[in-house]
Amino acid sequence: MKKVGNHNSITRKLFLGLALSLIFSLTSFGQEAAPAVTDAAAAPAATTGGDAVKGKELFNANCAACHKLDAKATGPALRGVAGKYDMPWLYKWIKNSSDLIKSGDAQAVKIFEENNKAVMSAFPQLSNADIDNIIAYTSEPKAEAPVVAGVPVPGAAASDSGVSNNIILGALAFVMVILVVMLFLVNQVLSKVAKANGIVVTPKTPTTSIWKAFARNQFLILVSAIFLLLASAYFVYGFFMQIGVDQDYAPIQPIHYSHRIHAGDNEINCKYCHSAARVSKNGGIPSLNVCMNCHKNIAEVAETTATPEYSKAFYDEQIQKLYTAVGWDKTTQSYTGKTQPVKWVRIHNLPDFVYFNHSQHVTVAGIECQTCHGPVQEYEIQKQFAPLTMGWCIDCHRKTDVKMEGNEYYTKIHEELSKKYGVDKLTAAQMGGLECGKCHY
Numbered sequence: 001m002k003k004v005g006n007h008n009s010i011t012r013k014l015f016l017g018l019a020l021s022l023i024f025s026l027t028s029f030g031q032e033a034a035p036a037v038t039d040a041a042a043a044p045a046a047t048t049g050g051d052a053v054k055g056k057e058l059f060n061a062n063c064a065a066c067h068k069l070d071a072k073a074t075g076p077a078l079r080g081v082a083g084k085y086d087m088p089w090l091y092k093w094i095k096n097s098s099d100l101i102k103s104g105d106a107q108a109v110k111i112f113e114e115n116n117k118a119v120m121s122a123f124p125q126l127s128n129a130d131i132d133n134i135i136a137y138t139s140e141p142k143a144e145a146p147v148v149a150g151v152p153v154p155g156a157a158a159s160d161s162g163v164s165n166n167i168i169l170g171a172l173a174f175v176m177v178i179l180v181v182m183l184f185l186v187n188q189v190l191s192k193v194a195k196a197n198g199i200v201v202t203p204k205t206p207t208t209s210i211w212k213a214f215a216r217n218q219f220l221i222l223v224s225a226i227f228l229l230l231a232s233a234y235f236v237y238g239f240f241m242q243i244g245v246d247q248d249y250a251p252i253q254p255i256h257y258s259h260r261i262h263a264g265d266n267e268i269n270c271k272y273c274h275s276a277a278r279v280s281k282n283g284g285i286p287s288l289n290v291c292m293n294c295h296k297n298i299a300e301v302a303e304t305t306a307t308p309e310y311s312k313a314f315y316d317e318q319i320q321k322l323y324t325a326v327g328w329d330k331t332t333q334s335y336t337g338k339t340q341p342v343k344w345v346r347i348h349n350l351p352d353f354v355y356f357n358h359s360q361h362v363t364v365a366g367i368e369c370q371t372c373h374g375p376v377q378e379y380e381i382q383k384q385f386a387p388l389t390m391g392w393c394i395d396c397h398r399k400t401d402v403k404m405e406g407n408e409y410y411t412k413i414h415e416e417l418s419k420k421y422g423v424d425k426l427t428a429a430q431m432g433g434l435e436c437g438k439c440h441y
């Protein structure tokens with residue numbers, strides 16, 4: 001029995017080696033992941049005086065409706081305006097240009113005349129420091145080429161995980177090799193032990209083939225037949241259940257409209273465009289007038305909006321499609337009267353025998369759009385996130401508590417029903433959310 005002890009200590013050493021190599025591969029993976037973060041924080045370009053980053057925010061909030069940096073809009077282009085006028089004059093002008101014009105300031109009157117006597121809004125709420133920040137922003141040099149290298153793009157994250165995947169694969173392969181070597185060694189040790197104990201290892205003698213043995217054993221045949229039937233039933237069922245389920249359906253739209261850029265980067269509220277979702281049955285697609293509230297002034301995207309996949313030229317062309325559809329001439333800044341409808345492709349579509357109401361879920365139940373539609377603010381291309389099957393609706397009705405607080409309509413029903421079920425909280429299902437008639441006409 002002493003020899004068995006020896007064999008044990010060999011495997012123990014091997015296991016130790018295995019554990020060490022695992023720890024090593026895991027730590028090297030951890031180190032690989034860390035440095036990717038550090039170089040992402042590029043320092044913002046320094047400017048004299050104000051803070052250009054804050055200035056950009058103020059500019060977008062107050063001035064962008066009428067001014068662009070590099071092109072004339074309602075007002076003149078503002079890049080480098082600090083070179084034209086001195087700061088005290090700019091403070092006065094921006095806080096209240098009409099007053100300045102009325103006071104007879106020659107410079108102010110001249111600009112007013114040059115711009116067809118268009119009136120600029122007054123901004124008494126802006127402090128001198130705010131205006132310094134805005135002017136710092138307008139004094140930044142124009143970005144040259146698309147700054148793809150400096151901007152963290154989604155693609156970069158993907159290639160990072162590619163590297164770590166390779167490391168994990170490498171580590172796994174390494175572990176496999178060690179296991180094989182280990183088996184080989186254990187086998188050798190065992191046969192040595194056997195030899196030492198005088199056991200003769202007889203080579204395998206060919207017996208009746210495994211298939212013949214199988215065919216003779218009726219019980220085995222029965223068990224495997226049942227197993228095969230069950231397995232194929234499982235797949236057939238799965239196949240039939242996904243018929244008519246259009247999860248992840250993402251058709252190509254007539255205008256490449258990106259929710260990522262609108263609802264994500266620019267944080268436009270879903271309900272600004274889909275205002276119907278709050279008050280009616282449908283979510284509703286916005287009319288093109290809603291788009292033009294902003295796009296009268298946004299004829300092109302910023303250089304930084306371009307991604308490796310979609311160039312600035314591509315995006316600008318999409319906005320041009322919008323202009324063609326509503327008949328907007330961006331050079332004269334006026335409508336031509338020639339319109340053509342945009343035929344958006346409908347993505348979500350329940351069968352006609354199902355009744356679904358947005359306001360009931362969005363306004364009454366207070367459910368976020370994202371619960372049912374997924375992280376829309378990250379979608380470059382809109383798609384169907386949920387399966388929209390009956391099971392999906394029912395499942396959520398079983399799990400989701402109804403919001404009772406501050407809703408008088410529910411106070412009385414709640415008291416009665418919670419007594420009936422003996423619970424504090426009520427799910428949508430307990431309120432009647434499983435009754436066929438509620439969802440089916």
Ligand code: HEC
Nearest residue numbers: 062063066074075076081094111112115117118119120121
């Ligand atoms: C409602 C539209 C409107 C808004 C909003 C607006 N401006 Fe103006 N701005 C004008 C117009 C129009 C002119 C041209 C002068 C005129 O007709 O009064 C002008 C002129 C100017 C000028 C003089 C430019 C030049 O080259 O002569 C400056 C500077 C200026 N605006 C800064 C700002 C700043 C800063 C903001 C935001 C805080 C702002 N404007 C918001 C319409 C606007």
Ligand code: HEC
Nearest residue numbers: 257262263268269270273344346347348369373376377382
């Ligand atoms: C600036 C306007 C705008 C904003 C903001 C907006 N959307 Fe949309 N949405 C659209 C347009 C236009 C379409 C049709 C084109 C498409 O499907 O990409 C659409 C389509 C959709 C669809 C698919 C409709 C179908 O055909 O089934 C869903 C779901 C949706 N939006 C949800 C959201 C959610 C959730 C948000 C907020 C995170 C949001 N939208 C913000 C304009 C907007």
Ligand code: HEC
Nearest residue numbers: 256257258261266268286290291294301302305315318319
């Ligand atoms: C609240 C303001 C706002 C509204 C409303 C709005 N947009 Fe935009 N849109 C923007 C901004 C901001 C950008 C990005 C500009 C940039 O990146 O420099 C943009 C970019 C775009 C682009 C180019 C990028 C892309 O998504 O392909 C298209 C096309 C576009 N909008 C179409 C539309 C359509 C169609 C509607 C109406 C359903 C609409 N927009 C409504 C503000 C708006």
Ligand code: HEC
Nearest residue numbers: 270274277282283284348349350356361362367368369372
């Ligand atoms: C409880 C789940 C749920 C929530 C929450 C929800 N939706 Fe929907 N949405 C659906 C379903 C289901 C459909 C398909 C409706 C149909 O085909 O009749 C749909 C369809 C849509 C459509 C396509 C047009 C239509 O009405 O058929 C838009 C746009 C939309 N939703 C936007 C929104 C927005 C914006 C929000 C948030 C304010 C929101 N949805 C919240 C489930 C939901």
Ligand code: HEC
Nearest residue numbers: 355356364365371393396397400402428431432433438439
């Ligand atoms: C994310 C969870 C969720 C999903 C998914 C969902 N619902 Fe609901 N639903 C609710 C909640 C919560 C209520 C209770 C709202 C209330 O009255 O306060 C409700 C209420 C309802 C009601 C009213 C029930 C009543 O008692 O009056 C109907 C009808 C309904 N849902 C239909 C649907 C249909 C059809 C679908 C699938 C297409 C669906 N719902 C998907 C959460 C959900």
Ligand code: HEC
Nearest residue numbers: 244351354388389390393394397433434435436438439440
């Ligand atoms: C919460 C909402 C809801 C309730 C409650 C509900 N259904 Fe449905 N039902 C649906 C939806 C959504 C579909 C469409 C599923 C699809 O298109 O895949 C559906 C589809 C069906 C279908 C068509 C078969 C299929 O899968 O497409 C039948 C039959 C049906 N329901 C019967 C019932 C009966 C019977 C009840 C009552 C016990 C009931 N439903 C209660 C939402 C509901």
